[in-house]
Amino acid sequence: MQFNPTKQMSFSAQQTEWYEKAKANLSSKRLQKLLFELTDIHSPTGSTREAADYMQRHMELIGLRTKTHDNSAISRSVMGEHRGTGGGASLLLYAPIDTHLDRTKEEEILAGPGQEADLQPHARQIEDWVFGLGASNPKGMIATHVEVATAVLETGIPLKGNLLVGMADGGMPVDIKERHSGMSNGVINLLNRGMYPDFAIIMKPWNWVYHEEPGMAWFKITVKGTMGYAGIPHDVPGFRSSVVPAATVIQALQAWLPEYTKRNTSGVIEPHGWIAGVRGGQIERPAFPSAVTEIFFDVRVNPRTSPADVKAQFANFVEDVKTRHPEITMDWEMYGSVPGGTTDPENWIIQSAKRGWEHIEGRPHGVPDLLAGQTDGAALRRYGVPTARIGWPWPAQGAPVPVAEGLGGMGATYVPDLMPCAEKILYAVIDTLTRDRSELGL
Incomplete structure (x- = not known):
């Protein structure tokens, strides 16, 4: 892939002030508390209602307007919204809410005995670590997005655009027929029911910005x-x-x-x-x-x-x-x-995400490692939503307890690893939602 330098667009003095104040309001302890409580709610694909209800209550507490969509009696997706003053874009911070395993007896042939902390359907916390099914992927992503939204609202930034936070069932690459869930059906249902934004950011492993996914x-x-x-x-x-x-x-x-x-x-x-x-x-x-x-x-x-x-x-x-x-x-x-999905790498949200990445990393973004991981980001792009994928170093290193090989990183989160990613997402939020639509190519 040809490397094109990131299009630079400096913050104004006011945007810089907003960003620094909001960044100071980011709290790793608050993020970890939310992550622990969400991880402690078992939410395998097709059975996410309890976790979605918890997140709906939490988003309302921080000041977001919410609505839900049910895929079945036990499957629920949820969206939160903060409306700006007008004239700006809408930006969705998105992550799935379901985990890849249910931990039934029948799954032992897939996961093995599964005694490790990262494979348990409940949360465990050791200092700055959180363990349990989905503690990193997807619940670490949810907690990070919500922490960014919390810091923005807490700072009182007069956004022109609308900030959306969405989390849907069916995001794991599975097809649970008896629960009618999987293969990105939840995010598509939310898009069809009012969540459709101008831009989206998803958070997934690996410390790069990606404009496409398989x-x-x-x-x-x-x-x-x-x-x-x-x-x-x-x-x-x-x-x-x-x-x-x-x-x-x-x-x-x-x-x-x-x-x-x-x-x-x-x-x-x-x-x-x-x-x-x-x-x-x-x-x-x-x-x-x-x-x-x-x-x-x-x-x-x-x-x-x-x-x-x-x-x-x-x-x-x-x-x-x-x-x-x-x-x-x-x-x-x-x-x-x-099918896979791609966004024009010159699109505003890709360039904004790269500016945020470079601001925190202090170096040019360059060409990322090649990617094979599939996410709901492909569905967002196929539905015409320009989407940037931002990540963090994965899997976390130095766990104080044994974690499973292979996909062990999905249930083991070292919270300090998430904070630079939160700062990058925050940068793109302020960069995008404090401007008029015309500045964003809309």
Whole structure:
């Protein structure tokens, strides 16, 4: 990606005064208290009503007008608003409110025993650390956004534009069918019900500003055989294992995925993919080899590549495997797809976010690390909302208790890490909402 220097636009003396006063009002202790209390409310995807109700009460206490939208009887999204004096833009600070795990017994095959502090459905606090499901992602983001809004309101800055704070269910990259939630359905519902802003800022891991994010495509391969019986010889006529050929397909797929990533990398997106699991047979019937073995996985979708194009690329892979292994009978389907989203990197909100980043970091922003993480930011952009993603160093280092490997950072937050990000977001809020619409290209 070509590097273009950030467009500089200095604060006026008045804006500088507002910013410094509001920054002084940012409180890590207040942020940590909110984060602990929100993390202590279990809110897996599709079951966020209690957490949303808590956040609605909290936002009303700090002076925001609120409204909610229910996706189901137990799924709720919530938005807060502070209206400016008029003539300005509307800016949404957004984060999902659902966590990626429910911590049911059935999930142990996914998460393992899950004894670590970051995988617990309740909060734990040790000095400046908060642990528990979602303590970093997404609840650390929510607490940071709300702390920024609190500091702005507390300072009494006469905003021209409207400040919105939104948090929705369904933000995790999952599809919980029994709860009708996942794949960004909550944020889309809020956008359709009055939350639509001129600009948006989302907060997600990694200490950069991003103007685009990938989508995702979910595929399932079905390797077919016949049901067998453990008491018969391996060379019995008519029996075809589905499990053993699946191992060949898995190896071919594992070799294809890095090639897919290399072929589809552009902009700041490096769309990775991983095999998520293999399913077949029944643990209660080990004497009967399965007639079907399923392999399922997720690949990320570059905003400049449609899910349909990714589907075509995968179809070519399957045909190649069939040609090289005619003895294998297999079928496949795409069972989930979310397109990526991009914002013009010259758009006001991207440039404003970069100015805030550079103001705090004291150096040019430059080209960020390539990205593969999918968020609701892609949905915001697809819906036409110019959106900047601002992050913080992740995962947090030096946890005083053991955390899970892999995604352990999602439930472990070192609160001081969040404060520079809050200062960057605050900069963009004041930069954007104290100006007339015409200054912002609107």
